Amino acid sequence: xxxxxxxxxxxxxxxxxxxxxxxxxxxxxxxxxxxxxxxxxxxxxxxxxxxxxxxxxxxxxxxxxxxxxxxxxxxxxxxxxxxxxxxxxxxxxxxxxxxxxxxxxxxxxxxxxxxxxxxxxxxxxxxxxxxxxxxxxxxxxxxxxxxxxxxxxxxxxxxxxxxxxxxxxxx
Numbered sequence: 001x002x003x004x005x006x007x008x009x010x011x012x013x014x015x016x017x018x019x020x021x022x023x024x025x026x027x028x029x030x031x032x033x034x035x036x037x038x039x040x041x042x043x044x045x046x047x048x049x050x051x052x053x054x055x056x057x058x059x060x061x062x063x064x065x066x067x068x069x070x071x072x073x074x075x076x077x078x079x080x081x082x083x084x085x086x087x088x089x090x091x092x093x094x095x096x097x098x099x100x101x102x103x104x105x106x107x108x109x110x111x112x113x114x115x116x117x118x119x120x121x122x123x124x125x126x127x128x129x130x131x132x133x134x135x136x137x138x139x140x141x142x143x144x145x146x147x148x149x150x151x152x153x154x155x156x157x158x159x160x161x162x163x164x165x166x167x168x169x170x171x
Contacts, residue, residue: 001024001025001026001027001161002022002023002024002130002132002161002162002163003023003024003025003094004023005020005021005022005023005114005130005163006020006021006023006114007019007020007110007111007112007113007114008020008021008073009111017101018101018109018110018111019098019099019110020058020098020099020104020110020111020113020114021096021097021098021099022046022096022097022099022130022132023074023094023095023096024065024094024095024096024097024132024134024161025092025093025094025095026087026092026093026095026134026159027087027091027092028087028088028089028142029089029146030089031089031142031145031146032086032087032088032089033086033087033138033139033142034084034085034086034087034138035084035085035087035093035136035138036083036084036085036136036138037067037079037080037083037084037085038064038065038066038079039064039065039066039067039085039095039134039136040064040065040134040135040136041064042062042063042064043062043064043134043135043136044062044063044064044065044097044132044133044134044135045059045060045061045063045131045132045133046058046059046060046063046097046099046103046130046131046132046133047059047060047130047131048099048113048114048128048129048130048131049128049129049130049131050117050128051116051117051125051126051127051128051129052117052126054117055105056105057104057105057108057113057128058099058103058104058105058108058113059103059105060099060100060102060103063097063098063099063100064097065095065096065097065134066095066096066097066098067085067093067094067095068094068095068096069094070094074094074096095134097132113128114127114128115128116128124164125164127164128163129162129163129164130162130163131160131161131162131163132160132161133158133159133160133161134158134159134160135157135158135159136157136159137157138157139156139157139158139159140155140156140157143155143156
């Protein structure tokens with residue numbers, strides 16, 4: 001589940017570079033899920049599309065999610081001694097995914113890719129659509145155990161979250 005995203009510009013007087021970060025949470029059903037660290041190493045994808053058929057504003061493949069504590073600009077969580085993060089029922093695992101500047105399409109930058117059109121809109125259909133995909137073999141195993149399906153290979157290893165899909169009834 002996507003929780004939010006943000007663009008940050010430290011400005012000329014602060015250290016660091018502008019960044020764009022997607023914040024997400026993983027929740028489970030009635031069974032725990034174990035995910036090896038580093039989380040989905042190289043198997044995270046972020047796509048950001050402009051509103052009104054504008055097309056891609058940013059696209060990145062091969063990313064890795066960082067497990068963080070709660071709050072804005074959360075701090076990285078140390079990998080447990082077991083080497084796996086456990087998501088228990090009723091709990092959530094919070095993630096940050098940083099989108100590199102090289103993922104931004106020509107004509108945009110890390111700070112403007114999230115702008116709505118018009119900027120002062122209250123209509124979510126005027127804003128970009130973000131898709132986050134996280135792939136991990138543990139997800140396929142979890143689904144097989146949950147469904148009792150012995151053919152785990154037929155199940156997806158991906159979790160996909162989409163910020164908004166306006167007019168999905170028209171698809």
